[in-house]
Amino acid sequence: MTVNELEVLRNKVDEINLQILRLLNERAVVVKAIGQQKNLQGTKRFDPVRERQALDMIAANNEGPFETSTLQHIFKTIFQASLELQEDDNRKALLVSRKKKQENTIVDVKGELLGNGTQTFVMGPCAVESYEQVRVVAQAMKEQGLKLMRGGAFKPRTSPYDFQGLGIEGLKILRQVADEFDLAIISEILNPNDIEMSLEYVDVIQIGARNSQNFDLLREAGKVNKPVLLKRGLAGTIEEFINSAEYIISQGNDQIILCERGIRTYEKATRNTLDISAVPILKKETHLPVVVDVTHSTGRKDLLLPTAKAALAIGADAVMAEVHPDPAVALSDAAQQMNIPEFHKFMAEVKGFRDALAGAQLVR
């Protein structure tokens, strides 16, 4: 074969490559249209029966020289890529996505803004135990100029025999103290039927990790005019987390705060594994503010400060941690809550760090 002949053949291959390229993209346009039809009909994107028919058609019409199995493999790859294309389209359509809305959603909790670029803190006891206990924490928070107080009245505990929270009495205590100190209350609601009732007491409805995929609860929270703090599931992927937020926004409520609280992995040195990279991913993929709960993710007091700094450095809108007047006697999470002096020390450090970061960003 002469150099010239090789060149001619290669030119032919180039020509065919371009034809295949054009055909593949033509096919992609049709596949996307099929995906939209499926969306409208609410049917699944993956259709194995249809794929089997298509592969059988390849087998019946193959005249070689390629083996049928080789061609079927190639076509299966095309089907797979087509499915991904349909999924991309679907993801684009999510109301919580950046693609849908470019600018940050700013959640206004009684005047405290989340998502506007400033970084803030959510503090408070794990569980409400008494008026006095909440009051002491509120007083300390006020001294630090903080506004957002967390506190559990309905506690989803691993064991049914552990303290389950004070329920509505707990919500009343939180409201009373919040009004006294002009704080805003974030508290978990477990039951969809309690959402309506909670509006009177809380400023932010929390949906906890265990309920991250309780779709009835998510939908109910989506129907009210109150911010929702949604925690990532115990073993939830980021995609599942985003879809949980979509359940809320799909009902009309876009006042959603996402909370990374660690995920279950094989690592036992911490209570959960803090997935710090989830923060920039969530900020990139969605327009919602992101909070990092350093208490539940680490379960260790000695890690609160370094993880809080990491959260601020990576761009979290707020850091959440637990404070208790006397953690040793706390009815839940005794090992991981800060006492009041520890809280003041923690705040001094994180505020300094936050302000230094803000200064550095201005200079940049």
Ligand SMILES: C=C(O[C@@H]1C=C(C(=O)O)C=C[C@H]1O)C(=O)O
């Ligand atoms: C395009 C469709 O969706 C998917 C992709 C297919 C393809 O690329 O040919 C086939 C079946 C489905 O898994 C379809 O259902 O026709």
